[in-house]
Amino acid sequence: MVSKTEETQLSNLETQVDNGGGGAWEYLCLVRKLKVRRSDRVLKHGLSILNDPKKRSSLGPDEWTLYEQVAVAAMDCQSLDVAKDCIKVLQKKFPESKRVGRLEGMLLEAKGAWAEAEKAYSSLLEDNPLDQVIHKRRVAMAKAQGNVSVAIEWLNKYLEIFMADHDAWRELAEIYVSLQMYKQAAFCYEELILSQPMIPLYHLAYADVLYTLGGLENLQNAKKYYASTIDLTGGKNTRALFGICLCSSAIGQIAKGRNKDDKESPELQSLAATALEREYKQKASDKLSLLTAALKGLKVSS
DSSP: OOOOHHHHHHHHHHHHTTTTOOOHHHHHHHOOOOOOOOOOHHHHHHHHHHHOHHHHHHTTTTTHHHHHHHHHHHHHHTTTTHHHHHHHHHHHHOOOOOHHHHHHHHHHHTTTTTTHHHHHHHHHHHOTOOHHHHHHHHHHHHHHTTTTHHHHHHHHHHHHHOTTTTHHHHHHHHHHHHOOOOHHHHHHHHHHHHHOTTOHHHHHHHHHHHHHHOOOOHHHHHHHHHHHHHHHHHTTTHHHHHHHHHHHHHHHTTTTOGGGGSOSSSSHHHHHHHHHHHHHHHHHGGGHHHHHHHHTEEEEEE
């Protein structure tokens, strides 16, 4: 994640370069370091260096890094001829490079030559089954073609090898949610919470999935994870506060006539309702009456 200091540094350098103040190479290095996408500017300023023999030669070995950076930016901008030219230079310099092979596959993707790209990626994976970038490219390619089931298949295969990739677990969870495959999504969020228990976003997403699945046990667990979200955010998460109220209301309906262990204790939902009313008074007082009516409809009071 880019810090505020880094964001300010990038913005200032971007303004300087865009206005002809120099520092193009420093800007391109910072973009790479921060792993941000500034494809149009990378293409423009990168080409200004590559097309100037004096500037290009002054880079030393970093010249090849710049060719790669510009090639990727050119593909993002659909300047495929530029990308092709950059890749040709890299092929000549590094004829057996798997890294250049990845760029060739990406160019095939950008052209929409899906079958050829898949063939290229399969060949690269035969040589190096642990190439994370290629695995991710296959997932991206499946999604680009609208083959969600194939994307799920590739993501699952990827996670069998790289189980610690939190972004991949989250991506898979979001795909499952979009397909209403909530049990599978719940499993993904469980993995995320186990590996990163202090991130409230995962607790909240898991609670949402459990609430959607419904049933007494899922609702009770959803309520617990909404509560943990509130705890991790210092009581500042409006969605989780609403979640507590919704779960309490739903559990109350299900538990009617059941034994005492299944029935709701009113303290938590009362605290959540009070916190919501306090927040609406401070930030959205014009909607306070709507909130009060909604809580009344759920039979939850502060």
